Amino acid sequence: MTIRWIDQVQALPSLSPQLWSLMIAAGHSDVDPGVVAHGYREAEIVLDFRQLVSAELAELGVKHLLDGEPHENLPLHQAVVIARGCDIAVEFHCNGAASAQATGVETLSRAHNKPLAAELCRVTADVLGIANRGARPEGSGQHHRLAFVSDGGGIIHELFFLTNKRDLAAWIGGRRSLAKEVARVLADAVRTP
Numbered sequence: 001m002t003i004r005w006i007d008q009v010q011a012l013p014s015l016s017p018q019l020w021s022l023m024i025a026a027g028h029s030d031v032d033p034g035v036v037a038h039g040y041r042e043a044e045i046v047l048d049f050r051q052l053v054s055a056e057l058a059e060l061g062v063k064h065l066l067d068g069e070p071h072e073n074l075p076l077h078q079a080v081v082i083a084r085g086c087d088i089a090v091e092f093h094c095n096g097a098a099s100a101q102a103t104g105v106e107t108l109s110r111a112h113n114k115p116l117a118a119e120l121c122r123v124t125a126d127v128l129g130i131a132n133r134g135a136r137p138e139g140s141g142q143h144h145r146l147a148f149v150s151d152g153g154g155i156i157h158e159l160f161f162l163t164n165k166r167d168l169a170a171w172i173g174g175r176r177s178l179a180k181e182v183a184r185v186l187a188d189a190v191r192t193p
């Protein structure tokens with residue numbers, strides 16, 4: 001298992017100290033592409049986003065763990081083990097649906113993570129200009145994704161619907177701005193008692 005520990009981060013002594021450990025993860029893996037639509041693979045989109053958020057977190061002075069080296073996306077069962085050892089863990093996914101109209105961001109988490117999950121939904125809907133489907137309980141999700149919530153205690157962040165062309169266009173235009181905002185939300189969370 002190659003856990004990537006990002007501890008070369010900016011020193012920002014004026015900010016309150018980091019109180020909680022953090023992991024950010026890319027859903028699926030190098031051998032499981034997740035949703036495939038419009039020429040894109042979910043596993044590659046979320047791996048790219050994990051790296052963007054990681055770079056922003058380092059700028060914000062936040063130490064964190066990743067589920068793999070920069071070009072590596074470890075399988076879920078390994079990500080779950082890492083997540084379980086962290087105070088806050090977020091795994092990025094894209095949603096997919098049979099209906100090309102399905103749109104928006106949502107999260108799946110346990111109740112104690114709901115305030116942070118709701119904030120992740122809010123900034124994602126704002127930055128991408130897509131619907132906010134809200135922070136949902138773990139029971140409302142689909143299939144294998146839930147291990148990260150049920151066994152890892154983490155938050156599943158379903159960024160947008162890859163099956164929706166408008167969502168995808170919003171993503172392509174807004175992903176860098178969103179990485180900044182998601183990192184800011186997480187940086188606040190790890191510094192909040």
Ligand SMILES: [Zn+2]
Nearest residue numbers: 027034093094
């Ligand atoms: Zn997924």
